[in-house]
Amino acid sequence: MLIGKYIPNLIAKPFDTSRDYTQIIYDQTSSPKLGKVLSNWDKENWGSSDNRQQLAYIILVELLAYQFASPVRWIQTQDLLFMHYNFNRLIEIGPSPTLTGMAMRTLKSKYERIDGSLSKIRAILCHSKNGKEIYYQYEDAVEAPIVDDSPDVSIAPAHVPVATLIPPSATSGPAVSIEDVSIPAIDILLVIIAQKLKKKVDEIPISKTIKDLVGGKSTMQNEILGDLQQEFASAPEKAEELPLEELGSALGSGFSGSLGKYSTGLVSRLVGGKMPGGFNASAIKAYLAKRWGLGSLRSDAVLLLATTVEPPKRLASEAEAKSWLDNVVSIYSQRAGIQLSSGGPAGTSGSGSSGGVINSEEFLQFQTDQNKFAAQQIEVYMRYLGRDSRAGELAFDKERSNNLALQARLDSITREHGDAYLDGIQPRFDPLKARHFDSSWNWARQDALLMYYDIIHGNLKTIDREITARCIAILNRADPDLLRYMQYHIDRCDPSKGETYKLAKEFGRELIKNTQEVIGNPPMYKDGKFQIELFFIFVHVSLQ
Numbered sequence: 140m141l142i143g144k145y146i147p148n149l150i151a152k153p154f155d156t157s158r159d160y161t162q163i164i165y166d167q168t169s170s171p172k173l174g175k176v177l178s179n180w181d182k183e184n185w186g187s188s189d190n191r192q193q194l195a196y197i198i199l200v201e202l203l204a205y206q207f208a209s210p211v212r213w214i215q216t217q218d219l220l221f222m223h224y225n226f227n228r229l230i231e232i233g234p235s236p237t238l239t240g241m242a243m244r245t246l247k248s249k250y251e252r253i254d255g256s257l258s259k260i261r262a263i264l265c266h267s268k269n270g271k272e273i274y275y276q277y278e279d280a281v282e283a284p285i286v287d288d289s290p291d292v293s294i295a296p297a298h299v300p301v302a303t304l305i306p307p308s309a310t311s312g313p314a315v316s317i318e319d320v321s322i323p324a325i326d327i328l329l330v331i332i333a334q335k336l337k338k339k340v341d342e343i344p345i346s347k348t349i350k351d352l353v354g355g356k357s358t359m360q361n362e363i364l365g366d367l368q369q370e371f372a373s374a375p376e377k378a379e380e381l382p383l384e385e386l387g388s389a390l391g392s393g394f395s396g397s398l399g400k401y402s403t404g405l406v407s408r409l410v411g412g413k414m415p416g417g418f419n420a421s422a423i424k425a426y427l428a429k430r431w432g433l434g435s436l437r438s439d440a441v442l443l444l445a446t447t448v449e450p451p452k453r454l455a456s457e458a459e460a461k462s463w464l465d466n467v468v469s470i471y472s473q474r475a476g477i478q479l480s481s482g483g484p485a486g487t488s489g490s491g492s493s494g495g496v497i498n499s500e501e502f503l504q505f506q507t508d509q510n511k512f513a514a515q516q517i518e519v520y521m522r523y524l525g526r527d528s529r530a531g532e533l534a535f536d537k538e539r540s541n542n543l544a545l546q547a548r549l550d551s552i553t554r555e556h557g558d559a560y561l562d563g564i565q566p567r568f569d570p571l572k573a574r575h576f577d578s579s580w581n582w583a584r585q586d587a588l589l590m591y592y593d594i595i596h597g598n599l600k601t602i603d604r605e606i607t608a609r610c611i612a613i614l615n616r617a618d619p620d621l622l623r624y625m626q627y628h629i630d631r632c633d634p635s636k637g638e639t640y641k642l643a644k645e646f647g648r649e650l651i652k653n654t655q656e657v658i659g660n661p662p663m664y665k666d667g668k669f670q671i672e673l674f675f676i677f678v679h680v681s682l683q
Contacts, residue, residue: 141195147202151215153223156194158186164198168205172197213238217245228262230273234354236265252557315480319434321396324371325387326440326474331366332383333447334405335359340447340474345383370399398439405446406439413450418457426461431468431479441471583616584624587650591628594643610650615662617654625651 145154150167152160158180165173176185176197185194220226220242231239242263246254254261264273271277325345332352333340336359343352353359360379367374367390375381375389398406410420424438433441445467454460472479521528553561590609593599599606613621629647634640 141199146216146219147206148211148213148216149202149206149209151212151219153219154195154198156191156198161194161198164201164205168201168209170201170205173201213241214245217242221245221250226261227259228264231263231265233265234267236268239263239265239268316428316432316434317437317477317479319436321436322398322440322443323387323396324391324394325384327370327399327402327443328367328383328387328390330405330443330447331370331401332363335363335366338447340444343383345387348382349379349386366401370401397436398443402443406442409442409446409449413453414460415454415457418460423460423464427464427468430461430465433468433479437471437475440475441467444471444474583613583618583621587613587621587625588628591625591643591647594646595639597639610653613650614654614657617658619658622651622654622658625654 141154142156143153146152147154150163152163154160158177161173161177164170165177176183176194180186184190220229229239229242231237231242246261246263250261262272266273326340329340329343329345332349333343336343336352349360349363353363364374364378367378371390372393375386378386378389381389406420410423414423420442423442424433424435427433427438427441441464445464448467448470450463454463468479518528527533549561586609590599590606590613625647629644629651632640632644632647634644
């Protein structure tokens with residue numbers, strides 16, 4: 140039953156009862172039991188079918204026993220599963236998706252592209268988390284209920300507790316501010332534990348200890364204690380054995396009442412990963428202050444509680460994010476035991492002064508007419524100026540089509556070559572790393588090197604005023620370092636490569652000779668018009 144179907148993590152090879160397989164395990168573990176089996180293999184006839192079941196039992200027990208004391212080979216085991224067995228569904232049987240997470244990372248890093256080219260889809264599931272998917276217990280789609288258009292003010296939304304949230308009136312202004320209080324340490328403690336256990340805060344009983352809640356998982360217990368050390372200045376000894384209520388009181392001594400390092404990271408991850416673009420922490424706090432009258436500390440408490448009820452994916456719009464925040468505020472108000480009144484639309488007065496009342500439909504119609512009239516006036520002025528009022532929209536549409544076309548081309552390149560290709564061909568030039576030389580000794584080296592390569596490439600073929608002036612300019616700025624610099628290049632010039640290399644070596648030697656003579660002398664001026672005098676003695680009249 141196990142042969143070919145069980146992969147021991149100890150050796151990462153499919154189970155077998157052969158002598159070679161037993162030898163591999165013995166080489167890895169030096170097991171006395173397997174050593175005895177191997178030494179008496181022929182004598183006790185372990186290779187026969189009669190002893191096969193007993194041998195399989197011995198090998199299995201040794202594999203499991205030594206797996207506890209040896210490093211496992213999960214990477215090689217995964218490679219066997221992905222390539223040799225080529226599975227479609229991988230199911231982890233266990234209390235939490237530990238190996239599933241590693242398998243997902245392996246799939247994305249090593250096998251996702253191969254599977255994509257073969258149109259292969261793999262499912263990686265955990266028994267404790269994906270029971271319905273494993274047993275194919277899919278529910279039929281529920282038809283949308285018929286919504287009655289007639290207003291019924293007696294029915295409140297299911298997610299808004301009527302006793303806690305007071306709906307805004309037609310003339311309400313900004314929400315009434317309530318007292319801004321610090322965050323209790325017990326609230327932060329419950330959120331940290333709820334985050335680790337993947338539960339809601341209400342599901343964490345404060346009468347239990349951390350040790351009871353983790354169910355014997357020492358790794359998770361140590362992670363929670365480490366997070367508490369990171370969040371609070373100090374934690375009591377044996378904190379895992381204290382009831383949460385008592386532990387919260389102990390952590391509250393000397394606590395500032397604001398979010399610490401770990402809880403701030405949780406909130407930042409929520410805002411960055413689940414909120415729509417532009418709706419950052421500042422915008423969220425401004426909305427909570429205007430809509431519900433919450434101060435900075437209470438807003439932090441709402442965001443901290445929100446980390447335990449995160450939406451499954453990034454919210455698409457700001458309106459959707461605000462609706463989700465309203466639900467979190469209702470949960471917070473229930474836990475905090477406070478009543479919140481919602482603020483009305485921006486621009487309404489909250490002073491309660493009496494005035495004329497207009498029907499909302501009439502007001503919207505009036506506003507529409509005003510906007511239409513303003514648009515007509517703008518159109519008249521645009522025609523008078525000889526401009527097209529749609530020029531901006533047309534330019535935007537054209538630019539958008541260009542962007543879509545460019546994006547489609549980039550996507551096709553990415554699909555064909557992958558991200559590694561695009562990343563590999565990006566330019567490396569950085570203007571901040573450009574070197575600028577502004578000293579004479581550096582320019583002298585550059586001029587000498589340019590003249591050296593001009594000769595090699597055949598750009599300087601005759602001796603004229605230009606090359607004379609260039610040589611004099613180099614000699615007037617010569618120093619011992621320049622002499623060593625030129626000597627280095629001339630020594631490595633191979634005249635066998637061609638005539639230009641030969642001439643460059645001869646020219647360089649003469650230039651080095653004249654440089655040795657002028658070092659230490661002050662610069663001098665020579666007029667090349669009337670006296671074309673070089674400091675070199677050439678065998679040839681020209682460089683050719």
